[in-house]
Amino acid sequence: MSSSQMLKGILEGCLLGIIEKGETYGYEMIEKLESYGFQMISEGSIYPVLMRMQKEGFVQSVLKASPSGPKRKYYTLTALGQKEYEEFKLRWNELSHSVNRLVEEEIE
Amino acid sequence: MMLSKESEEFIANLKMYLMTSGKNEKEIHEISQELRDHLEDAESRGKTVDSVTGGSPETYLKNLSSEMKFDVFGILKVLPMLILLLAAYFITGSAIRGDLSFSLLSIIAYPVITLFGVVSYINFMRKMSISTWSTKKTMVILMTVQFVISISFLAVLFLDTFILDPLYIYIPSREIMWVIAAAGIATFIAGALWSKSWFTIIIPILLVGPDFAMHFVDVTVTQQLIISSSTLYIGLALVMLFIFLKNRKQTGQ
Numbered sequence: 001m002s003s004s005q006m007l008k009g010i011l012e013g014c015l016l017g018i019i020e021k022g023e024t025y026g027y028e029m030i031e032k033l034e035s036y037g038f039q040m041i042s043e044g045s046i047y048p049v050l051m052r053m054q055k056e057g058f059v060q061s062v063l064k065a066s067p068s069g070p071k072r073k074y075y076t077l078t079a080l081g082q083k084e085y086e087e088f089k090l091r092w093n094e095l096s097h098s099v100n101r102l103v104e105e106e107i108e
Numbered sequence: 109m110m111l112s113k114e115s116e117e118f119i120a121n122l123k124m125y126l127m128t129s130g131k132n133e134k135e136i137h138e139i140s141q142e143l144r145d146h147l148e149d150a151e152s153r154g155k156t157v158d159s160v161t162g163g164s165p166e167t168y169l170k171n172l173s174s175e176m177k178f179d180v181f182g183i184l185k186v187l188p189m190l191i192l193l194l195a196a197y198f199i200t201g202s203a204i205r206g207d208l209s210f211s212l213l214s215i216i217a218y219p220v221i222t223l224f225g226v227v228s229y230i231n232f233m234r235k236m237s238i239s240t241w242s243t244k245k246t247m248v249i250l251m252t253v254q255f256v257i258s259i260s261f262l263a264v265l266f267l268d269t270f271i272l273d274p275l276y277i278y279i280p281s282r283e284i285m286w287v288i289a290a291a292g293i294a295t296f297i298a299g300a301l302w303s304k305s306w307f308t309i310i311i312p313i314l315l316v317g318p319d320f321a322m323h324f325v326d327v328t329v330t331q332q333l334i335i336s337s338s339t340l341y342i343g344l345a346l347v348m349l350f351i352f353l354k355n356r357k358q359t360g361q
Contacts, residue, residue, distance in 0.1 A: 025145070026142055026145070026146045027145070027146050027149040027150065042159070042160070042161070042162030042163075042168075043146070043150065043155075043159045043160050044143070044146075044159075044160035044161055044162060044168055045162065045168075045171075047139065047142065047143065047146075047172065048171050048172050048174070048175040051139070051172075051175040051176065052175050055175075071141070072145050073138070073141070073142050073145070
């Protein structure tokens with residue numbers, strides 16, 4: 001797995017987590033990610049990931065009228081996406097636990 | 109809300125790139141709408157289009173494109189109409205002029221060159237939409253493509269006329285030619301209804317309209333040549349002007 005693929009996987013997991021908290025759209029997802037401290041993500045990079053997640057059936061979308069004019073695409077999690085998110089959390093816990101142990105040992 | 113010129117350009121390039129990459133039209137519309145919506149929010153907060161592309165439209169568009177599948181059915185749906193229209197462009201004019209005879213060479217060579225031309229133009233537009241070429245470089249590349257295509261057509265015409273004994277396939281009677289011309293015109297009309305645009309009607313009118321009209325008036329060959337070529341160029345210039353004005357009005361809204 002290349003490092004960019006790993007980052008994509010993490011971004012996908014984070015987006016699943018954001019969408020799980022309630023129906024949302026692209027720009028709002030960026031704002032929510034930022035509120036958790038994510039700064040390094042280029043804003044556009046969420047869209048290819050959202051496309052893939054939709055293809056895999058993790059999320060579904062609807063177009064709704066927005067106050068600013070054009071219709072806005074809102075995303076919600078599917079049951080499959082819910083399951084994927086639970087699995088991501090397990091994988092992430094394991095990974096972050098291992099990385100933390102490694103890095104902290106190095107510091108000591 | 110109005111987007112900045114850079115963002116509008118980015119959206120236009122995105123559509124062009126994805127379309128010339130053979131992606132699904134509906135999906136292209138959806139993603140460009142979604143990114144437009146995003147850019148409106150971003151710009152109202154003082155960000156630029158770089159916040160979406162990460163500074164490299166090329167990398168970003170390639171990334172986006174890799175998540176969209178090649179739309180085989182979409183292409184299969186347009187292909188028959190496209191072939192019919194191209195055939196009509198070739199045949200209708202000759203049928204109206206009354207010299208519908210093709211050599212074996214031209215029957216093989218013209219479709220091959222046309223195919224090569226269409227593929228080259230699509231490739232050119234695809235490359236242009238993600239490149240950072242200067243206007244000068246873009247013009248040079250476009251003119252080279254056009255030059256190669258025109259030279260190929262001229263070469264076939266030359267070979268046909270002077271070198272090879274034309275192997276005439278079939279010279280139909282005048283009545284049959286009118287039927288063929290009518291079929292060609294019907295194809296243009298069907299093409300216009302199908303593409304919901306006037307182009308497949310306007311361009312043939314400019315191409316064969318003068319020839320058709322001059323059937324009924326008495327003019328010399330020289331006059332005929334001057335009239336048909338000037339109608340074509342003035343007409344094309346008017347079409348370009350119309351597109352330009354329409355685009356400016358749209359972006360100015």
